[in-house]
Amino acid sequence: MSSSTLRAVRPFRLSASPSLLIGCAASSALLAPAALAQGPAFTSPGAPPRSTLGQTTRFSTEFNPAMGVVIDTIADWRDTPMDDGFDIQARLVEFNVAAFLDPNAWGYVVFTSEDLGSPEIEEAAIQLMGLGDRTTMKVGSFFIDFGKQMQQHIEELRTVERPLVLREYLGEELGGTGAQIDHWLPLGDATPVRVSFGVFGSLVGEVEDDDGGPVAAVPEFKDVDEVSFTARVTSLHETSESGTLQLGASARVIPDFTFTDDASGLTSEGLSNGVYGLDLTYGWTSETGEQGLTTGVEWLFVDGDLGAAVDDAGTPLDASDDFLGLNNDSGMGFYGFVDYGFSSTDNVGVQYSEVDLLSDTDITASEVEVYWTHYFTELRRMRLGASRFDVEGGDEESRIYLQFTAYFGSHSHGVNW
């Protein structure tokens, strides 16, 4: 029996493929005024007008975006139920560009390649800032605003992987194509509060279909109340001259999706689920800023249709009575961490995560990781760590790793606080 859950086993990839984006751009060009900066070199009657305010010549580069590259390499030794041994991989190569479009908008695009594979677009978004003070809007494809970590790219994390509970309930990375509005307001002199609300075409992570099980997807056309959405509210509080406490609550809701098993043709429609989170983070910084302590916990609760599996109804080889069994349940999990920066160049930390598995919420898995991170400079980082993953009454996995990350040029994402 093959089964599937809504989690993204592999790092999420945008559903908006480059060809789709190009298609959207092409259709926009037909419907909207021409992008003036990209007009023809010589304008004939009826041709799109040539810009007089864009780039000065077709081949000038003054207004090209800032560019940056990140290389994230890992050498590790793993002991898994299947095998054990060493591996070295260029886990991620990221190329990003960012620029202002005009004084009220800036945009960025992030391309990534895993294991030196074909590059894919991970984020492509425009941040609109002309909506009034303290209000911004982001449109395009981007990582969702959930908790403290889901906006961050994997190479920017404190640990080598995202915490287990986030990977299980939201995916290694979770982006969506849509729009998100942010507003923040001050409460007193030292407590800013930020709220965000985003709507997306889909927030289903891409599932690695190794077992050929049912695959989750949202309908292409949907009613307004069926669009997926995220919401977050967070506040910062100064607890002392050098201490800051952040509280947050997040939600990611998919009100309508389907599970489809291609092998049997079985489909289950009208499904929904939601993930809700609470986070608390405390940071302390020494008077010089050279030492710092950060500790926090994030608790997640998932509820709804979490997974599906084809049930052969007890008659092997007879598909006529098979049906798609749904796992409508709830589960929870958390992660907590302590990170101490004992100098401007060195951090040590420990992180523990525990989660009820989506495939069977009665089974708990846990992961603990310890690490030391050394910054040669702010642009070059080495991390030595070890982790252990345990499934209750099941598999165990140990890992020792050395991670090396290098940043070239500018590095900019639309990450909120």
Add this chain to the structure above:
Amino acid sequence: MRIQILLWVALAFLMTSSSAPASSADRLAVLTTIPDLADIAREIGGDRVDVKSLAKGTENLHRLAVRPSHLIAMSRAELFLEMGLSLEHAFVPGLLEAARNSKIWPGEPGFVNVSVGFDPIDVPDVVDRGQSADVHPEGNPHFNLSPAAGRHMAQVVLDALIRVDEAGEEVYRANHAAYLERLTEAEARWAKIGERLAGKRVVVYHSEFDYLTRAYGVESVGTVEPQPGVSPTPAHLARLITSIEELEVGALLTARWSNDKHVRFVAGRTGVEVLELPTMVGGSKRATSWIALMDELHARVGAALAPESEPAR
């Protein structure tokens, strides 16, 4: 569903909560990145301004921890003063973007880059990470420790205050004139000490004190960090120790943030006097104003390199 309802209630509450009023309505809200600028803004602005500084004065400005109150102060400021030369690049751009205060957006009258018009030192010929990790393309940004900076900062602050608050011009000009009188007296004190310093040698941890030492012909013969933002290697420290021993170095100038194990190692091997100096107003008990900060720097560096009993060269 219950959780969704609770979430929406919380969101609605927060969206409708009234924010606290901005700073006192009668006074101009001035925000500065470093306390040196705040001190001068208070001197010239007097009772017409309400001045806050993002830094306290004890930090390494390249690693300033941004706080919640910084964001709110940024959102309420009517005049924002930064030193510029990329000194505050680690936190100002992010705060400006998050605060979304159109009054102090770069290009608006409320945004002031104080370095404009100041002649910086060490402007790199080539902007290349191969030269240093902390590259400041416009030059050494620590010009608040230049003895000549007081006049420049005071003039820029005066011009900025008049630009955003024309009604206070008379008050600002009077306060500025009074400040210049005290500054002139202080500059005379510093020049007297400076006369004794020409030709003396120091090593520094970071290039914070270069404006001060060069003003008096003090030669900086080495740095503890090989290049700005790069940690020292054993080979580099060995070369530095040799230089200190061979060149009769009078002192190792360091700051609170940089007085670390490397400084102790070098001092232990060479016996060179370590001067942990304030780099901003608020960086020591005595540095309560910019003039007091410079008084302390001149007094301590002078005492270490050329005690009054020693004749000037």
